[in-house]
Amino acid sequence: MTISNERKLTIARAMAESIQEEMQVDPTVFVMGEDIAALGGVYGNTRGLLDEFGPERIRDTPISETAFIGAAVGAAQDGMRPVVELMFVDFFGVCFDAIYNLMAKNNYFSGGNVKVPMVLMTSTGGGYSDAGQHSQCLYGTFAHLPGMKVVAPSNAYDAKGLMTAAMRDDSPVVYMYHKGLQGMGWLGTEEGATVHVPDESYTVEIGKAKVVREGTDVTIVSLGMGVHQGLAAAATLAEQGVNAEVVDLVSLVPLDRDTIRQSVAKTGRLIVVDEDYMSYGVSAEVIASVTEHDISVLKAAPKRIAYPDVPIPYARVMEQYCLPNADKIVAAFGEMKVA
Amino acid sequence: MTISNERKLTIARAMAESIQEEMQVDPTVFVMGEDIAALGGVYGNTRGLLDEFGPERIRDTPISETAFIGAAVGAAQDGMRPVVELMFVDFFGVCFDAIYNLMAKNNYFSGGNVKVPMVLMTSTGGGYSDAGQHSQCLYGTFAHLPGMKVVAPSNAYDAKGLMTAAMRDDSPVVYMYHKGLQGMGWLGTEEGATVHVPDESYTVEIGKAKVVREGTDVTIVSLGMGVHQGLAAAATLAEQGVNAEVVDLVSLVPLDRDTIRQSVAKTGRLIVVDEDYMSYGVSAEVIASVTEHDISVLKAAPKRIAYPDVPIPYARVMEQYCLPNADKIVAAFGEMKVA
Amino acid sequence: MAPTPEQQQWMYRMMVTSRKFEEAIATIYMEGKTPAFNMADGPIPGEMHLSNGQEPVAVGVCAHLEADDVVTATHRPHHQAIAKGVNLERMAAEIFGKKTGLSGGRGGHMHIFDADVNFACSGIIAQGMGPAVGAALSRKMQNKPGVAVAFVGEGAVNQGGWHEAMNLAALWKVPFVCVIEDNAWGISVAKGASTSVANNSDRAAAYGVPGKRIEGNDPYAIYEAAGEAVARARAGDGPTLLEVDTYRLAGHFIGDAEGYRPEGEKDALFEKDPIPKMRDKMVADGVATAAEMDAIENEAAATVDAAIKYARDSADPSPEDALTKVFAA
Amino acid sequence: MAPTPEQQQWMYRMMVTSRKFEEAIATIYMEGKTPAFNMADGPIPGEMHLSNGQEPVAVGVCAHLEADDVVTATHRPHHQAIAKGVNLERMAAEIFGKKTGLSGGRGGHMHIFDADVNFACSGIIAQGMGPAVGAALSRKMQNKPGVAVAFVGEGAVNQGGWHEAMNLAALWKVPFVCVIEDNAWGISVAKGASTSVANNSDRAAAYGVPGKRIEGNDPYAIYEAAGEAVARARAGDGPTLLEVDTYRLAGHFIGDAEGYRPEGEKDALFEKDPIPKMRDKMVADGVATAAEMDAIENEAAATVDAAIKYARDSADPSPEDALTKVFAA
Numbered sequence A, B: 001m002t003i004s005n006e007r008k009l010t011i012a013r014a015m016a017e018s019i020q021e022e023m024q025v026d027p028t029v030f031v032m033g034e035d036i037a038a039l040g041g042v043y044g045n046t047r048g049l050l051d052e053f054g055p056e057r058i059r060d061t062p063i064s065e066t067a068f069i070g071a072a073v074g075a076a077q078d079g080m081r082p083v084v085e086l087m088f089v090d091f092f093g094v095c096f097d098a099i100y101n102l103m104a105k106n107n108y109f110s111g112g113n114v115k116v117p118m119v120l121m122t123s124t125g126g127g128y129s130d131a132g133q134h135s136q137c138l139y140g141t142f143a144h145l146p147g148m149k150v151v152a153p154s155n156a157y158d159a160k161g162l163m164t165a166a167m168r169d170d171s172p173v174v175y176m177y178h179k180g181l182q183g184m185g186w187l188g189t190e191e192g193a194t195v196h197v198p199d200e201s202y203t204v205e206i207g208k209a210k211v212v213r214e215g216t217d218v219t220i221v222s223l224g225m226g227v228h229q230g231l232a233a234a235a236t237l238a239e240q241g242v243n244a245e246v247v248d249l250v251s252l253v254p255l256d257r258d259t260i261r262q263s264v265a266k267t268g269r270l271i272v273v274d275e276d277y278m279s280y281g282v283s284a285e286v287i288a289s290v291t292e293h294d295i296s297v298l299k300a301a302p303k304r305i306a307y308p309d310v311p312i313p314y315a316r317v318m319e320q321y322c323l324p325n326a327d328k329i330v331a332a333f334g335e336m337k338v339a
Numbered sequence C, D: 001m002a003p004t005p006e007q008q009q010w011m012y013r014m015m016v017t018s019r020k021f022e023e024a025i026a027t028i029y030m031e032g033k034t035p036a037f038n039m040a041d042g043p044i045p046g047e048m049h050l051s052n053g054q055e056p057v058a059v060g061v062c063a064h065l066e067a068d069d070v071v072t073a074t075h076r077p078h079h080q081a082i083a084k085g086v087n088l089e090r091m092a093a094e095i096f097g098k099k100t101g102l103s104g105g106r107g108g109h110m111h112i113f114d115a116d117v118n119f120a121c122s123g124i125i126a127q128g129m130g131p132a133v134g135a136a137l138s139r140k141m142q143n144k145p146g147v148a149v150a151f152v153g154e155g156a157v158n159q160g161g162w163h164e165a166m167n168l169a170a171l172w173k174v175p176f177v178c179v180i181e182d183n184a185w186g187i188s189v190a191k192g193a194s195t196s197v198a199n200n201s202d203r204a205a206a207y208g209v210p211g212k213r214i215e216g217n218d219p220y221a222i223y224e225a226a227g228e229a230v231a232r233a234r235a236g237d238g239p240t241l242l243e244v245d246t247y248r249l250a251g252h253f254i255g256d257a258e259g260y261r262p263e264g265e266k267d268a269l270f271e272k273d274p275i276p277k278m279r280d281k282m283v284a285d286g287v288a289t290a291a292e293m294d295a296i297e298n299e300a301a302a303t304v305d306a307a308i309k310y311a312r313d314s315a316d317p318s319p320e321d322a323l324t325k326v327f328a329a
């Protein structure tokens, strides 16, 4: 149901609005990161906030990710609720200790006596020839390590609600937004990501997957950009008389295995779509979560469409060859033999 | 066949011997890291080398992992073959960019015109109450990211041969040795890791798994410490009339999927044992590699025994509760329903 | 600015408490580890880093701190924790891996957290820096009193995160003090083999903040320098960098053979032990009588005994507790 | 030490080549990106960081380097690459993502590698530092000639890896020079909002190495300072830190609206454009006639045209080439 006068927002706007609304009601929330003040974030997710909240609460940082993410941990432990930006997820290698050994573990190390309520937001994804140090997703890398929740919205509605939920969560949340869904003027954007977003503050539950298209013949599981590819593939498959169900994971940690398993129990077929590297990542986890639970429901071996295990190439023809897309999903379905 | 007068070495000694022999014949090999000179490495893997090769080639570093691993990359690109130590794999967060964005990718980024022949050796594993920043395995973390080979020996024979192969490889190799297998006097050690090691230099192929016990009823796949747990479980299962096959992965990248698939095709049952965190890791990848290939061979849903998704606790009772062990493997087999 | 007699007594009491606590820990650590030493065995397993010798740094600095001030400590945290007022019984219980421990046994000796006195640790070198600067920022932004102190070893100063945090603290002028405990060694690597300058206090120039080196492992000199630094921070004048010349009387961890130490180094250190030195000075200065000093020592011993007993008597956690407290309740 | 007439002509030629190359790139970059600008479109997709304005740094430093010397560059590498002698045709082809590119299109503009002249890039801030120090170490260990130069931006100096590498280079006294291109901005963040000292050259004190700041974006002054630094390195006297006052005439990347710049800043920069300034000086000093300068400019233009034509005419890689060269052959 689309009501024509409903307000549609990009993910970038939805993120900024969520932060804005929360900052208005919660004085402990502040934003820290590179180029998030005057520039409004390279991917637009803090645009307009500097004017309203000033440079103390919308705080540009030096290029010192270890220090400012570590500082966010210290501030969070001291009663603040920082929202901190790692500009590209690809940069995690210069600061991951502050993320995975401090932010993620101090709640546990302290036996729950010290909380670390902070949000680490970071951009993911390629498709625009930004090459191998600026195009990765690294979903599996973050989701593998304990102590941090990990979410990845596929549309602006979820983007706003997840951000609000993340800021209110007493645990650290990693918020991974895909550049190709942000709705930036200078970067191509997936239209399906720009959807109606309510004015008022609301939350989307962290840890709950969504069935974004119901179907009976195959389950396509993905997150972020892949959800749109899954939906496009489902539309093509529908023309062939195949009724695909599409599951948007929304959250990688916690992972909503029940929803995935229920869907596959219904359809008997599973295709996982992931823009992160193929091996040791999300695609394997989803497949293992289904198969370790019950193989009797499967009518065919599960398939995965993920980024091959190669650094991301620059040249368009090579990059596009590697990326998941709807055609690959449709083809994968075609190859699924009945067991 | 055990010949009593064969020389047995610990993994620590085997690693040091491999490096020693290679340094004698290849002047471009040198070792860099924290406490690897006078101390001989916290885990003994460079013991004795300082005396023979001096402080230029057995080079202690400041606590500056980003710089010295980055320097190893630069030296490797300039014709050297550095062996560099990250004392505990848990410290990867302070220096992972140098590892995964430089060491691993520069061969690709340069179209193969620049080679990065280096070995990054690092200790893994817990079980001795060193808590959550000193006990991790992180196998999945390293194996997920493209451009680096990743090996993990389970015994001294492989340890020597893999190290020699790694030093001679023109690609970067991450060499993950488990503390509990090193044979250090001050740390408990798994006896099965200390085996006969030939005097002379030899290589063990990187990318080839080993069937370390043949069986027909279930395939137990693991690496490092888990191999010994798998063998212990197989011994117990044998008493129950169950004949387990045990596969030692040896290498995570490349992953020898053929050997795993062949074994499961024979046994019809799969249990993966991994001391790394459960989700988004090695255990899922092994299961997915089998099930995406062919589910018809499976007589039961595959199982995994891995570290639960929690930071590693200090207290012995809690840590031991979380770790994989032979009993858990035996129990898992007991729970495997016939499909 | 010299410490008052009461402060001197407190400082001495804390030094002795720390020393006796670590002596007790060192003894108990060996239980179950003989004849074959295996770190995994005994009532206190895992790595054990003792701070004996370095007590003056902790007391000289913490004499200026309130419960409300923030301290981030290192892998060698006992002296700092004790001087900061961490609950000794619950810290002991944590080191014994007991349910009553500060973290219910999840953290252990390298992860001492006591929220009541704003004390936290990290086992990763230099990684207390960012959180301390962040806590200081939090106070500044909230207009709340309090300073944050990060203790680091001299080896930590060569870590990138140290540099980043110093720059951030100076740039944002937050109430922060970095205290470097220069014990001359980073495990087996001598300072001169890791550090391109003789004095890390000279590195303060790279951030435009005051830097000072304090020689002689002297609690009085440390007290004075730390007093200035903390006052500067409280006044809103920004961070200070202090490097304190100190030494560890033990190995890097228990079990360290210390083969890297030059001949005779250790004996010389014991000659300089700061605890008898302070006792002698206090008595000589008439700050306390020998009998009063004995009383302090006896009280410290009793406190330590009680903490150890509490730890020993406490129950183990349930194994399944391992799975809780991953996320905030 | 002033550059010889031949060196000046070479420097000017390289500056002009770089400028004209980037002008061509900037024009072609917009092909296929109008009316709607989408970074993914056109013959040159992806981010594009131009260095125009900063050419004096590259030529002033590289005038002292041979093919055998090592340079690590940044995300803004064209001027450095050109001055270091990187093959321009194959670099252009790489930027066009062609099979004939230096890396067959795998790397692109932020990953220019030319092994023939020991040139490498990284898109991660400050991550050229470690490899340059390592290359310098390699030369020292092998007793081979050669120095390594790492170029970084002023924003990179606040990154931990920068500090670690400076300490390492100084400690091990390797033939290394760090050249900071201070263009006053790190994307939208002004130097004063990121850096706790006015001059990064002052940070040399933290490593016990010489540090010098060169004002005025002046190729002659840069030449002189770099000459001393490189000579020092070649003589085995260890590293030097140079900070050069420069500016970028363009945005951080093409498409940057530059709303963060104060009013009028850019116009003032164009007034100071170092290329016409050097031309005028060379003519005034009698180093070359106006006609000779024209000839250099025309030759540079022809070189650039040829490189662009080579790139345009080259074939795309095969898609499946993406899967090769992950590991060494």
Ligand SMILES: Cc1ncc(C[n+]2csc(CCOP(=O)(O)OP(=O)(O)O)c2C)c(N)n1
Pocket (backbone or CB within 6 Å): B034, B063, B087, B091, B094, C075, C076, C123, C124, C125, C152, C153, C154, C155, C156, C157, C181, C183, C185, C186, C187, C252
């Ligand atoms: C990032 C990181 N690298 C290495 C280590 C291993 N390590 C533990 S203590 C230590 C030496 C620390 O020296 P220093 O900072 O001087 O402190 P000290 O032990 O002397 O108190 C090292 C290298 C670590 N914990 N973290």
Ligand SMILES: Cc1ncc(C[n+]2csc(CCOP(=O)(O)OP(=O)(O)O)c2C)c(N)n1
Pocket (backbone or CB within 6 Å): A034, A063, A087, A091, A094, D075, D076, D123, D124, D125, D152, D153, D154, D155, D156, D157, D181, D183, D185, D186, D187, D252
């Ligand atoms: C570790 C890391 N953090 C952030 C970025 C994003 N980034 C790219 S360029 C840049 C600014 C760099 O400033 P500076 O070092 O002064 O170089 P300039 O762009 O001015 O040449 C930033 C923050 C990055 N590439 N790497």
Ligand SMILES: [Mg+2]
Pocket (backbone or CB within 6 Å): C153, C154, C155, C181, C182, C183, C184, C185, C186, C187
């Ligand atoms: Mg020390």
Ligand SMILES: [Mg+2]
Pocket (backbone or CB within 6 Å): D153, D154, D155, D181, D182, D183, D184, D185, D186, D187
């Ligand atoms: Mg700059």
